[in-house]
Structures are given as C-alpha cells and as structure tokens.
Amino acid sequence: MPEEILNWMLGRLSSTGRIISALWPMLLLAGYFVIGLLVYVIRWKVVGPYRDEEIESRGSTVLAGMWFRQWFAWMIRPILRFVSWTGIPANAITTLSLLLAIGAGVSVAAGRFSLGGWLYIFAGICDFLDGRIARTTGTATPTGSALDSILDRYSDSAILVGLAWYYRDSWVLFATLLALVGSLLVPYVRAKGESLGIPVTIGVMQRVERIAYLGITVALSPILEALLVPNDPHPPHRLAMAGIVMLAFSTQLTALQRFFYLLGELGGKPFRMRASLGRNGIGRNAVASVIATGIDFASVVLMVQHAGLVPWLATALGCLLGGAVNFVINRIWTFGSDAQIGPQIWRYAFVSLTSMALNAGGVAVLLLLPALDYRLSWWLVRIAVFFAWNYPLHRDYVFIPAEPESPVSV
Template identity: 55%
Template structure:
C-alpha cells in the first residue's frame, strides 16, 4: 500500500491510479455531502429551510439556487466549527486557500487533474470560511478584505494558467484563455462599479459557480479518461474541457451583463431617445440587415442573369441598393427616426465604409492563423464589428435625433 502511495506521489498515471486518485476523494466527499443532503432534506421537511443570513444577503443565481446555497453552508458547519475553534486567524485561512489554489494550478500543469481539482475545491471551501470567521470574531477589516480578493484572483488564475500550460499545443488553449479573461472581468466590473458608487452583483457565473463547475470537472475527469482512453499518455480530459468551456462562456456572459448594467446605471439614456432597446433593437436591426442582404443578392442575380450586367458592376450597384434598403428600414422601423435625411445618409455612409474596412482587416488578421477556418474568421470579424461598431454607432450617431426631432416623435403604443 505504501509503495502504491509513493508511486502516485511520484506521478504514476496508470489507468487504475488515475481512477483511484480521482475516485477516492470523490467517494469520501460524496458520502459526506449526499448523506448531509438527506439529513438536510428531512430537517427542512419538519422545520423548514434554515435561513443563513449571509446567503440571503448574497442571493442566488440560475445555476446554484437558494436551497442549494443554504444546504452547502449548512453541511460544512462541522468543518467550519473545527476551524473556528482552532483559533486560526481569518487571514491565515485566506493564505492557506491561496496556497492550495496556486498548488492546484501546478498540479494540473503536470497532468495531475485529480489532485489539482480537489486542491481547487478545498481552496474554495476555505475561501467561504475565512470571511465568516472574520465577521464572527469582529476581525473584519479592509485589509483582510483586500487580501482575500487578491488571493481569489491568484487562485482562479493559477488553475487556468495550469490548464493553459497543459493544453498549450491543442485547440483547448483558446477556451482556457477565454475563461481566464471572463473570470478576471467578472470581479473587476463589480469592483469598478463599487469604486464609482454602484453595486453590481448580478450574473449566473459568480465565484461559487466557477469553483464548483471548474473544480468538479477537473477533479473527476481522470475517471472518464481512464475508462474511455486508458492508453493515452496525454489525455484530453473531456469532462474538464466541458466544465472549462462552460465557465468560459458563462463568465464572459456574466461580465458583459454586469458591464452593461454598470454603463446603464452611470449614463442612462433618456427614455424619449430610446424608441427601442435591448433585444428588440437588436432584432429589428438584424432583420433590416438580413432583408437588405437578400435585396442586394437578388438584385445582383437579376442584373447579371436578366440584364446581362457584368458581375463587378452588378455587385457595386447591389451594394448601393442594399445600403439604401438597410438605411430606410432602420430609419422607419428600427429607430423610428425623424431627423434630416441628408446628414443621416452621410453618417450612415461613413459608418458603412469604416465597417467594411474593419471587417476586411479583421479577416486579414484572423487568416494569419491557418489553423482557423476562414469562414469562422469571417463570422468572428462580422460579429465583433457589428456589436462593437455598427449597432452602437447606428443607435448613438447615425439615428441619434436632435431634441427638436424627439419632441415631434409620436409615442409608441
């Protein structure tokens, strides 16, 4: 038994070792948490859900609801009590959480996903405890809060840097970097809002969710790899990839939703200047673009096949016709503008021309990476330019009616 333990520590990645290093902690944790869930459910049936005050203050998300949050903080009470009675200061727990979190990144970089995942989950549990202990002992202070926040960023970054190193020669590196970006932006937008006097806390992928999905996916992935791909020297760890991609997508969605909420809170546009907003504005604008594109394509076919125009001349005329249709639909339907036509057309032409240059430049940059299909590069460039340039400028620059035009606009039903 001792020889087996030593071989695991030295890096034995045989199929059986990969299963047991992942499954042994999982069995112990599962027995504790599943048994705790049964007892918690019975208790709730007779006495109701115990209301944890800090959980109520933090609220819930779509991914982890209030019942599960109350259950989690209830089930770790025995461990929390042991730590509290030990007399360890809250800052020591924060430092221990940081050490375990950084160690998880080192383990993952070396291919020890089971060890890295469980270290990451342990760091997350300690991170929950340190703030509660500080508040209970009346030790909470700005210095401790700053230490805790900075160490959280190190822990998240260490795990993702370890994954980036492990996946450095594969396509998985891109979603790992996207996850690193999203997990950095979510707390940053919140901190920036607090610095400006605005509380921004919404979003589905907050730190508890990140620790849960990423940690569990990494910790348990060796089991599936050992079952399905036992002979691979450098397994892909698909369960970890799925959890990481989910965190990458949802953390960036959360960061963007917080950013939007922050901008709207800082500079809300006048209601009279926003005939449409949000999904409605995007939907009408996208529909106008689709109709204009269809008109452009149909006109080119008609001119080339029916009128025998040259494809070059037909394409040029089709672009002009499509632009006029797009402008007209956006003016009349999307933005319901009453501003002067000539200045609007000039601004629209400027935005369209710069959009074409940005799209061409974006595709040129993305095609520098031959492993990326040019069609995907085309869509990525179009999407980025549309959301960062076309839509905002059409809303705030092209069809931004002057006050006198706003006074004449009829109210929408």
C-alpha cells in the same frame, strides 16, 4: 505500500488507478453532502429554510439557485465551527486557499488533472470559510478583506494558467485565456460598481459556480480518458475541455452583463441595449441587417446568373442595394427618425465604410491564426462589429431624432 504511494505521487498509474484516484475524493464528499442533504430537507420541512445573510446579499444565478446556496452554506457550518474552535486565524485560511490553488495549477500543468481539480475545490471551500471565520471570531478587518480579494484573483488565475500550459499546443488555449480574462473581469466590474455606490451582483456565473464547475470537470476528466484512451500519455481531457469552454463563455457573458448594467445605472445611454423588437431596440436593428443581407445576396445571384454581370460588379451593386434597404428599414421601422435625410445618408455611408474596414481588417487579423477557419472568423468579427460599432452608431449618430424647434419669441 511506499512504492504505491510513490507511483501515485509521480502519476505512474494504471487506467484503474487513475479512475480510483479521481473517484475517492468525490465519494467522500458525496457521502457527506448527500447525508447532509437528507438532514437538511427534514430540517427545512420542520423548521424552515436556513438563511445566510451573506449568501442572500450576493444573490443567485441560473447555474446555482438560492436553495442550493443556502444548503451549501448550512453544510459548511460544522466545518466552520471546527476551524473556529481550533483558533486558526482567518488570514491563514486565506493563504492556505492560495497555496492549494497554486498546487492545483501546477498539478494540471503536469497532467495530474484529478489531483489538480480536487485541490482547486478544496481551495474554494477554504475561500468560503475564511471570511465567515473572521466574522464569527470577531477578527474581521479591512486588511483581511483586502487580502482575501487580492489572493482570490491569484487563486483563480493559478489553475487557469496551469491549464493554459497543458493546452499550449491546442485550440483550448484560446478558450482558457478567455476564461482567465472573464474570471478576472467579473469581480472587477462588481468592485468598480461598489466603489461607485452601485451593487452589481447579476450574471450567470459567480465565483462559487466557477470553482464548482471547473473543479469538478477537471477532477473527473481522468475517468473518461482512462476509458477512452487508456494508453495516451497526454490525453485531451475532454470533460475538462467542456468545463473550460463553459467557463469561458459564461464568465465573458457575466462580465458583459455586469458591464452594461453598471454603465446603464450610471446613465450611460449608449450602453443600454434593448434586446426586444421595440423601438430603438437592437433586435429591430438585427432584423434590418438580416433582411438587407438577404436582399444583397439574392440580388448578386440574380445579376450574375440571369443578367450576366461579372461577380465583382454584381457584388458592388448588391452592397449598394442592401445598404439602401438597411437604411430605409432602420430609419422608418427601427428608430423612427424624422430628422433630415441628407445628413443621415452621409453619416450612414461613413458608418458603413468604417464597418467594412473593421470587418475586413478583423478577418485578416484572425486569419493570422492558422487553425482558425475563415467562416468562423467572418462570424466572430461580424458579430463584434455589429455590437460595438454598427448598432451604437446607428442609434446615437445616424438615426437620431430631429431637434425640437426653438419657440419663437414674440
């Protein structure tokens, strides 16, 4: 038995051992929560749904609805009562959460994904408890709140830093860094909004979801690897990779959602992007760009294949034609601008030239990464320049409405 424990601690496990080590914590938690779910459904039918004010104040997301959040809060109540009964201070639970998260980061960096994933989940449960323990026992203080918020950022970073180390020679490193930045930006934008008196709780991925989805995919990934590549000493952990990519996308999306929402609430007109096909909407601007690009490409093909022009000259003429089409569609249909056309042409030319420079420079920079395909680089840069440069300047610099004439005094 001592030898088996030592082998488990050192990661010397067979394929079956890796599967068992990943499954047994899940079976324990599943048993607890499944039985609790049955009891909760009966309670919900007889008494009504459980309501947690803190959960309601944070709102729900697509990935975790309010019913699920309330059920989870109700399931944690027995643990909350027990910890409160022991008299353990809330700050101690906060620091325990950090220690578990650091252990999770070290574990995944060493390739022990099952151990790291479950440690991260238990760290999340501790984080869920600490604030409630403080309020239940009447020991909540501003110091404890600040400690909790700051250590949460360290906890979020710990496991992602560990994953970044494990995937340091893989493209997954880039996704992990995106997830790390997004995980830090999401709470930062919310905190900034609260400091300005604006609650910012929207988004598809809040902290509960981040812990649950990343922790579960990391914890269970050794099962898949033991079945697919049982003898690989450094398996790719495909399930964990999927969790990292999902986290990278969803946290960045949530951060941007909160960012634009906050700036819009503060009166930042340039950041209110209408996704519809209505007037001034980004949808119309995108349609105009697609039509212009299609005409540009088709004209180049026609001029090269049927008019006999050299490709570089046909490309230049195609750009001019596509630019003219884009200008006309945006002026008439997208923005409905009635200002003088002369200044708009010069401004449009400036935006187009700078956009060309940004696109070319962006692709050149991304291609410094040898593993990145040039086509993917083209799309990434094109989308970024469109959202960050082309559309805002088209709306607020090029196709601005005409200034109203001053009334003539008599």
